Amino acid sequence: MFLINCPYCGERDQSEFSAGGEAHILRPKQPTELSDDQWAEYLFMRKNIKGVQFERWNHTHGCRKWFNMVRDTSNDKIHAVYKMGEKPPVK
């Protein structure tokens, strides 16, 4: 449980948000060209990092906008919040 600084609404309780998993996984440009291994990689395989992780969040009970977050999963400390399409802060 923590506070999230929504880039559109400001600081709100985490329970207002939904986690959308690992960020920056690109949707395949040519889905028909993908092998089964590549599909599995895209759909299922995750880094699931213990430490600093880039992830997507949605302010479900607020502005309902998606954004990205850099959070340390070992202590839930948030390092940065940035809008979709923006470059992630260099780590």
Place this chain on the structure above:
Amino acid sequence: MKNKYSIFSLIKNAFSYHENWQRAWRDPEPKKEYDAIIIGGGGHGLATAFYLAKKHNMTNIAVVEKGWIGGGNTGRNTTIIRSNYLWDASAGLYDHALKIWEGLSQELNYNVMFSQRGVMNLAHNLQDVRDLKRRTHANRLNGIDAVWLNTEEVKKFCPIINTSPDIRYPVLGGTLQRRAGTARHDAVAWGYARGADAMGVDIIQNCEVKGIKRNEDSVEGIETTKGFIKTKKIGVVAAGHSSVIANMVDLKLPLESKPLQALVSEPVKPIIDTVVMSNAVHAYVSQSDKGELVIGAGTDAYVSYTQRGSHDVVEGTLKAILELYPIFSRMKMLRQWGGIVDICPDASPIISKTHIKGLYFNCGWGTGGFKATPGSGDLFAHTIANDEPHKLNANFNINRFVSGDLVDEHGAAAVAH
């Protein structure tokens, strides 16, 4: 040689004020090399070591544990054991475990306090009724005991449930597995540890794995906080930290690790003599032998390794508990904790070889691994010893995420994820 636990040893030791009990397992320093190493000293890891030694004569093996044995999810779960899963593959897997549970205290010469008090799953809407009836039928076709109970029968089986039609999610019935129940979670870890140790297995605590050494496509050993240990076979049973180990060899797993919470109340006199679970409102409760209500809450919806979990999750669970059991409204909760569970996209586990020779993973048990402890250990030991899966865990390989042959058990997993 280990002394056998019995009524006579209990009496004998009573005369010396229980000060002369033999220690249950040794505290060895790691050898330079083992035939196999199990990473993770929880129930599944210790059971794996036990069956490797007992059934496959692999006694030159070690279990390495970064904390103390049974200090992770084995000591943090709500101890529920059942096998009423939907698909044939899962039925085979979980009922294999349940059958071992039934004789486990004798097999280990350690009382794991396995109590077949029944597990009842409630239905709160029409779809629940359909799903649970379907699951009841599927269970019976697979030889697993299950009966459907209507609302009156639910009330008769567990009188403290509020079956009034006026509550937000009324009880429309439930399915009951009478062979299901609970066991003492710590005793399971200790019993397996003692049994494995007696056969020569080294259980090395406070020994964290820092890296895995590999030579091209096979493993050579592990780097630990107690130095390098050479081995050709590594079985990873690290639960919530499976991905951490996998990342050491650049292996990606289809897992997300999330905190799952549980809590217990102050101890009271016997009030509920079974386990009642409700997936739809997310509340499940049983009573421990000490008299505490044991309540399982849900997972946080985001990846975290913090072992605590959010307050709103507990709040949601307690709301549901209070609506179903108004009698608990003045109970005080004593303790709350979280464990990190590794969840697979299809809510089924992975007991599998990998593309790296000598590296095996037993993970992805998500929110319901405790019930499978003996079966998981037995099948994982078979997989490691023979370098081939047993037919009961053949479906639970990592490749199912490539082939698409998933074992979707979201309906039968108690915690929605």
